[in-house]
Amino acid sequence: MAKPTFVVYREAIRAGKAPEDHPSREARLRELRGGRPVEAGAYVLYWMQMYMRGSENAALDEAIHRANELDLPLLVYQGLNSNYPEANARVHTFILECARDVALELAERGISYRFHLRRTRPARGSVLVHLARNAACVVVDDFPAFILPRVTDALVRHTADAGVPVVAVDANGLVPLQAISKRQYAAYTIRPRLHARVAENLVPAPAPVLQNRDTPLLPVSSDRFVELGSLDDAGLAAIVLSCDIDQAVLPSLRHTGGRRAAKTKLARFIEDDLERYADLRSDPGQAATSGLSPYMHFGCLSTLEVVRQVLLADANDESTDAFLEELVVRRELSYNFCHYTPTKDHSSLAVLPDWVKKTLSEHAADERNPTYTTVQLEAGRTHDEIWNAAQRELVSTGTFQGYLRMLWGKNIIRWTDSYEQAQEFMIRMHHRYALDGRNPNTYASILWCFGLHDRAFREQAVLGKLRPLNSSSTSRKFDLEPYFQMVETAVEERAMPILSDSPSKP
Numbered sequence: 001m002a003k004p005t006f007v008v009y010r011e012a013i014r015a016g017k018a019p020e021d022h023p024s025r026e027a028r029l030r031e032l033r034g035g036r037p038v039e040a041g042a043y044v045l046y047w048m049q050m051y052m053r054g055s056e057n058a059a060l061d062e063a064i065h066r067a068n069e070l071d072l073p074l075l076v077y078q079g080l081n082s083n084y085p086e087a088n089a090r091v092h093t094f095i096l097e098c099a100r101d102v103a104l105e106l107a108e109r110g111i112s113y114r115f116h117l118r119r120t121r122p123a124r125g126s127v128l129v130h131l132a133r134n135a136a137c138v139v140v141d142d143f144p145a146f147i148l149p150r151v152t153d154a155l156v157r158h159t160a161d162a163g164v165p166v167v168a169v170d171a172n173g174l175v176p177l178q179a180i181s182k183r184q185y186a187a188y189t190i191r192p193r194l195h196a197r198v199a200e201n202l203v204p205a206p207a208p209v210l211q212n213r214d215t216p217l218l219p220v221s222s223d224r225f226v227e228l229g230s231l232d233d234a235g236l237a238a239i240v241l242s243c244d245i246d247q248a249v250l251p252s253l254r255h256t257g258g259r260r261a262a263k264t265k266l267a268r269f270i271e272d273d274l275e276r277y278a279d280l281r282s283d284p285g286q287a288a289t290s291g292l293s294p295y296m297h298f299g300c301l302s303t304l305e306v307v308r309q310v311l312l313a314d315a316n317d318e319s320t321d322a323f324l325e326e327l328v329v330r331r332e333l334s335y336n337f338c339h340y341t342p343t344k345d346h347s348s349l350a351v352l353p354d355w356v357k358k359t360l361s362e363h364a365a366d367e368r369n370p371t372y373t374t375v376q377l378e379a380g381r382t383h384d385e386i387w388n389a390a391q392r393e394l395v396s397t398g399t400f401q402g403y404l405r406m407l408w409g410k411n412i413i414r415w416t417d418s419y420e421q422a423q424e425f426m427i428r429m430h431h432r433y434a435l436d437g438r439n440p441n442t443y444a445s446i447l448w449c450f451g452l453h454d455r456a457f458r459e460q461a462v463l464g465k466l467r468p469l470n471s472s473s474t475s476r477k478f479d480l481e482p483y484f485q486m487v488e489t490a491v492e493e494r495a496m497p498i499l500s501d502s503p504s505k506p
């Protein structure tokens, strides 16, 4: 059967009219605590966690609708603690840059926004809980991975006696997660299900306008909040330095956070690289991919706005389809995996299909040769210069090339003492260095290296029937010189202590 194509939706996008059967608001909602809005509530609270954008955001829209229905003001709240796993200057900087753009965009729309920064750990007391207990109802982001499900559950528990309704809104992808009713086996099973829902999700309902523009009366003094909108880069860097986080993982010089940078990156990709994406996306020397993954992770762009702009760009059909296959099918497959898998299992090999478990148990005792300690791996000191370059790109820039990520993962499996150690190391590297880490793509793609969403191949040592990828075929396939040079430049401009003598603790 031919693969369904995205280019058939160009006309619908151009017409710009929401279809009659446009899904209702409810399609993206999950009630975490039902009930009527609290009458004494002074405002509707939207706790923005992962969708860091002040427009094109179904969760923000839902909060505005609820505020309008109750004739209440809206408060958008964001918080940043220092106690998330591997908390560091790189991730903090990117988040603050994103939040600064949110502050500016919401100010333009006349929507109240407060940002709370907790510089020290452990976190004690909670501004958020205080705000939530005084709200008529609370809207939260429905992000299915990392610490998000746990901290959202905690909010629901800590506001139980106040009885404030809490609703989670899924603005993760093009198609709502619950529109696909169960965990999917592979891209070929989710692809037709997604395509069946694409048309109805292509044109969003008109964005609601907030009616009540009063400044909400807060039960918390305003000096608890950081004013981000007027903050320049030096001020932002000073805030990061004041936090009790790992300052050794330096901010990325290659990726600036926020919606403005995301829009620029998307426009540049469409202008310069989309046309050649189908042919060159795997080639590390060509840098022909979008570089959008940190922005997609932190929600600086909605999937829909990227889909819309890519379709309107009229690039060749093959490249348009290849790109949207990654952005929609592969990405939403990862979200589907995390949505239907308990969070604790995102980092476990126990969720793998039976054929994988069988082949891994048959090869668990195979001799590994060579082997490296996690300290050697983290420092990018193996015999394999392609692998080292990929690792060093990750450490110094905060992302690394997509094709090499696959090779990187396969070689870690070959070179560590056990499959569990390999998985644990890959996740830790992503938590520590990757700006797009902590995402459903992180956990599902690492598991992909172990056969998730994949098929069996010819058996070999250590990998068993997992898909084999190796460095010698990679160097035969591509001219890697431009890639090596790019990495060397990145390493030089962002010399990190980690590359010499301060590896993170396993």
Ligand SMILES: Cc1cc2nc3c(=O)[nH]c(=O)nc-3n(C[C@H](O)[C@H](O)[C@H](O)COP(=O)(O)OP(=O)(O)OC[C@H]3O[C@@H](n4cnc5c(N)ncnc54)[C@H](O)[C@@H]3O)c2cc1C
Pocket: 281, 289, 290, 291, 292, 293, 294, 296, 297, 326, 327, 328, 330, 331, 332, 334, 400, 401, 402, 403, 405, 406, 409, 430, 434, 436, 437, 438, 439, 441, 442, 443, 445, 446, 448, 449
């Ligand atoms: C071991 C391993 C770890 C990975 N870790 C992450 C991670 O932490 N975060 C992350 O976002 N992606 C991860 N990926 C998937 C993929 O490599 C990256 O999304 C991609 O390289 C990002 O570069 P780009 O934005 O230029 O992608 P483009 O090729 O421009 O694609 C556009 C967008 O589509 C999505 N996408 C692209 N490729 C994939 C894919 N294979 N699976 C799912 N979604 C995809 C991303 O959101 C990406 O930004 C990982 C892959 C592997 C093999």
